[in-house]
Amino acid sequence: MTARLAWVEIARATDVGRVRGHNEDRHLARPPVMAVADGMGGAQAGEVAAGMAVAALDALPEKPRPGDLRKAVQRANADIRRSASGDAGRTGMGTTVTACLLADDGRLYVVHVGDSRAYLVRDGELRRLTDDHSVVAELVRGGALTEEQADRHPQRNVITKALGAADKVSADAFQVGVEPGDVVMLCTDGVSAAVGDAAIRRAFADDASLDDAALALLAAADESGGEDNATVVLARVGEGDAAEVPAALEFVPSTPRVAVLPRPMVEPGARTARAPEPGRVLERVPTARSKLLVAGAAVLAVAGVIMGLTVWAASRSHVVQADEAGQVRLYAGLPYSPLGMSLLDDGRPLGLPARVVEAEDPSALDQGIKGEGEATALATRLIWRYGMPQEWKVPQAGGRP
Secondary structure, eight states, X not given: OOOOEEEEEEEEEEEOOSSOSSOOEEEEEETTEEEEEEEEOGGGTHHHHHHHHHHHHHTSOSSOOHHHHHHHHHHHHXXXXXXXXXXXXXXXXXXXXXXXEEOTTSEEEEEEESSOEEEEEETTEEEEOOOOOBHHHHHHHTTSSOHHHHHHOTTTTOBSOOBTSSSSOOOEEEEEEOOTTOEEEEEXXXXXXXXXXXXXXXXXXXXXXXXXXXXXXXXXXXXXXXXXXXXXXXXXXXXXXXXXXXOOBOOOOSSOOOOSXXXXXXXXXXXXXXXXXXXXXXXXXXXXXXXXXXXXXXXHHHHHHHHHHHHHHHHTOEEEEEOTTSEEEEEEEESOOGGGOOEEOOOEEEEEEHHHHHHHOTXXXXXXXXXXHHHHHHHHHHIIIIISOSSOOOOOTTOOO
């Protein structure tokens, strides 16, 4: 009789990165189910959507059947749509999800939506199990781009499928055979897009523990710029009982970071009484000078709160508009410049001349501030309509795409 396979070693870690103000990634390690989700939506609460996807998977029975995995993803999509329709602040939120189940039949079942990924590491060889649902992945599959060109393409972060984007979601679902010693790796694109296959292989070299591999992957993502939230879940297949799920690893970057958002302002406490409790310091009697100082401090506090709220709003807002060179970009931030300081980042070029878009749809680049999900959906629509080739041409053998 064949011994039962289980997850015998588990590691998981997540990092907000160097650019983002908050972490919209969520993950699950609950044997026999593992999952990662990368939320989108900015002010529309991408982290809420990712959390709902993970919660639906976490609600599976202790011994789920393979079909339960796909049903959970479908339920999560319905939950996200329902939550977004009932709350204007969550309109447009969505999430990727990549989940796997090590079933009693010894096979790995995978359900996948978006551009998070699943890999299989066996004897030092790396195999990607999932296909990205993204603009550049479609171009690669159509023969218009190579994998190397896709890695540098300005539209590489624009996805074509996500939970919450439509009433019905078509998830990829498949199964693969696994063996004792195999390592299954789930990660968000903050890892895969940042480090590449070579760095992933290096993380597993020399029989590294999964803890060491997980931290090495986050370190590589951080060293590449840390432009996105990065999350990884690793699980090793073996014979016997499932391992206890460890706490998430704490990643400490090698280079100290500057906070993206200011620390929350703390309301000053009530004035101490004239007859203080033991151990308190008596207050001095207020003078005209002290009153001025208090008033000045209050003005600074209000200014700090306003500044903090502005930075917070900018970190969760997006716009699609033309840059100074007449090219369309997807910007994070607010389209304002108080005191001459722009609240927009450098933007992601969509590879579209503004004049081409405006000639067909004059209002397309004048839609104002949006959440990340809405802005990404608009960018994707413009790319497909104005930037994609009208006819697919499969390159001849040995030719260039």
